Amino acid sequence: MKIEKNTRVILALDVTTRDDALRVVGAVKDHVDAIKINWPLVLGAGPGMITELSKVRQVICDFKISDIPNTNRLIVEQAMARGASAVICHGFAGDDSVGACVDAAKGQVFVLTEMSHPGGKQFTAPVADRLAALAKAAGARGIVAPATRPDRISALRRIVGGLEIITPGVGAQGGKASDALRAGADFVIVGRAIYEAPDPGAAARKLAEETASVG
Numbered sequence: 001m002k003i004e005k006n007t008r009v010i011l012a013l014d015v016t017t018r019d020d021a022l023r024v025v026g027a028v029k030d031h032v033d034a035i036k037i038n039w040p041l042v043l044g045a046g047p048g049m050i051t052e053l054s055k056v057r058q059v060i061c062d063f064k065i066s067d068i069p070n071t072n073r074l075i076v077e078q079a080m081a082r083g084a085s086a087v088i089c090h091g092f093a094g095d096d097s098v099g100a101c102v103d104a105a106k107g108q109v110f111v112l113t114e115m116s117h118p119g120g121k122q123f124t125a126p127v128a129d130r131l132a133a134l135a136k137a138a139g140a141r142g143i144v145a146p147a148t149r150p151d152r153i154s155a156l157r158r159i160v161g162g163l164e165i166i167t168p169g170v171g172a173q174g175g176k177a178s179d180a181l182r183a184g185a186d187f188v189i190v191g192r193a194i195y196e197a198p199d200p201g202a203a204a205r206k207l208a209e210e211t212a213s214v215g
Helices: 018-031 039-045 048-054 069-081 095-104 125-138 150-160 177-182 200-212
Strands: 009-012 034-037 058-065 086-090 109-112 142-144 164-168 187-190
Touching: 009 018, 009 200, 018 039, 018 048, 018 200, 034 048, 039 048, 048 058, 058 069, 069 086, 069 095, 086 095, 095 109, 095 125, 109 125, 125 142, 125 150, 142 150, 150 164, 150 177, 177 187, 177 200, 187 200
Parallel strands: 009 034, 009 187, 034 058, 058 086, 086 109, 109 142, 142 164, 164 187
Antiparallel strands: none
16 A cells, blocks of 8 residues: 555554654654554564554554564565554565565565665665665565665666655655655655654754745
């Protein structure tokens, strides 16, 4: 299921308690198009958070799945059964492992090509083009590319064509939402700049105003 492009902002909900998760989501739900959750929330508050949050917005499970095909399949099946709309996997485990994720999620997979932090330049960046091509060949829904390096978004867009590109690194890591969108991203992923803000709702609204200016 495609995410509707209303604000083009995806909340990275990297809190660890149910109370914090519901507080933030309640404040920002009108200003974000989807919610991305990772291991901190699932380990802290339980996998039931996938189901609970999926009733508010689409949930992307950012589990960065990177195991053998059978294990990948089991992880994806559990996430999707609990209400996830999509999952994120690593590409470096190979086409068979990515293919297992794509099959189990019926295509609703984003393949991580290049990480947004400085260390991402060491190992993911040198092979990001190949990982993007792998994602396209595997029938994935899209890729994850770094908002901290807009030039890389543009380069990866040329490889994946019409696949969706979601981009973390806006805010705390220094990326700018409008730059990422102009470079070819479909959505920006924002975490700490929203959920650590004194007023998460106001922070999310400000980001939505920035993304709206891109058109």
